[in-house]
Amino acid sequence: MESGPQRIGSSYLKSLYREYTDASFGTLKPRADADQRLSMLGPVIRGVVEDTIKVVFRNNPDRPASVHTHGVFYKKSSEGAPYDDGTDPSDQADDAVPPGGTYTYSYGVPERAGPMDGSSVMWMYHSHTSEVTDDYAGLVGPMVITKVGAARPDGTPRDVDREFFLQFKVSDEKQSPHLACNIANFTGDPASVDPEDPEFGESNLMHSINGYVFGNQPIDSLTMKKGERVRWYVMGMGTEVDLHTPHWHGNTVTALGMRTDVVSLLPASMMEADMVPDDAGTWLFHCHVNDHITAGMLTRYRVLPR
Ligand SMILES: [Cu+2]
Numbered sequence: 001m002e003s004g005p006q007r008i009g010s011s012y013l014k015s016l017y018r019e020y021t022d023a024s025f026g027t028l029k030p031r032a033d034a035d036q037r038l039s040m041l042g043p044v045i046r047g048v049v050e051d052t053i054k055v056v057f058r059n060n061p062d063r064p065a066s067v068h069t070h071g072v073f074y075k076k077s078s079e080g081a082p083y084d085d086g087t088d089p090s091d092q093a094d095d096a097v098p099p100g101g102t103y104t105y106s107y108g109v110p111e112r113a114g115p116m117d118g119s120s121v122m123w124m125y126h127s128h129t130s131e132v133t134d135d136y137a138g139l140v141g142p143m144v145i146t147k148v149g150a151a152r153p154d155g156t157p158r159d160v161d162r163e164f165f166l167q168f169k170v171s172d173e174k175q176s177p178h179l180a181c182n183i184a185n186f187t188g189d190p191a192s193v194d195p196e197d198p199e200f201g202e203s204n205l206m207h208s209i210n211g212y213v214f215g216n217q218p219i220d221s222l223t224m225k226k227g228e229r230v231r232w233y234v235m236g237m238g239t240e241v242d243l244h245t246p247h248w249h250g251n252t253v254t255a256l257g258m259r260t261d262v263v264s265l266l267p268a269s270m271m272e273a274d275m276v277p278d279d280a281g282t283w284l285f286h287c288h289v290n291d292h293i294t295a296g297m298l299t300r301y302r303v304l305p306r
Pocket residue numbers: 168243244245287288289292297
């Protein structure tokens with residue numbers, strides 16, 4: 001985690017999805033206290049079954065990027081992924097929005113995009129122009145679809161008091177498009193860095209939850225009250241080392257129709273886990289994979305007395 005002559009340290013330049021106040025993209029929308037919990041993730045896109053969701057995407061980074069969603073209904077012109085699908089150029093503007101470009105994606109929300117059980121389901125969205133490097137750049141966020149009749153006016157599920165969003169990922173910063181910039185800006189002696197040095201490679205595997213390691217996500221952003229109805233949306237991303245088993249100390253959840261305190265995530269897994277905490281305190285929440293524990297894939301959550 002420490003920076004050094006050949007070490008980047010604990011801070012990296014990332015490319016992140018951020019919400020603006022309007023489509024002029026002049027003013028970043030400040031994140032509400034409740035949204036600070038998102039940390040590195042993009043804004044929560046919300047919809048209710050039978051809605052149409054439109055996302056106006058401005059690409060500020062210096063390379064092409066896109067928005068590719070899971071779960072919802074899209075035509076080829078809103079898939080956000082370039083591959084040999086036989087479409088003509090009029091259906092390809094979504095695949096790779098150029099630097100400075102703007103594109104409006106449109107998604108239907110049929111019943112099959114909504115929850116099967118419960119009131120809401122989380123899908124992820126991410127850039128799919130250069131799938132691997134876009135992921136390691138940080139271009140990922142959550143989308144929540146709520147059942148008809150189950151949403152408040154702002155789209156949040158009425159039967160849930162608090163939602164949390166956490167992504168478990170071994171972020172390989174060596175595969176980030178910002179590697180050269182991070183070496184130049186954060187190492188002590190950039191010219192002496194050998195990117196092929198295995199130890200340099202290991203130092204850039206960030207075993208992170210929402211971009212934080214070793215419990216550094218502010219605990220205020222993971223705080224709830226005893227007796228509240230809490231919905232945890234957890235997701236995985238990454239590669240073959242990304243098998244994660246998020247484990248809550250102190251309280252249990254229901255997930256996939258069973259009671260547990262550990263769930264399983266593989267790359268691009270998405271899951272809801274509902275908790276009604278009955279045990280106040282500050283509790284560990286960590287990946288239970290041994291190698292990931294020692295590498296810092298852990299955080300804390302806090303349950304206040306009612
Ligand atoms: Cu893990």
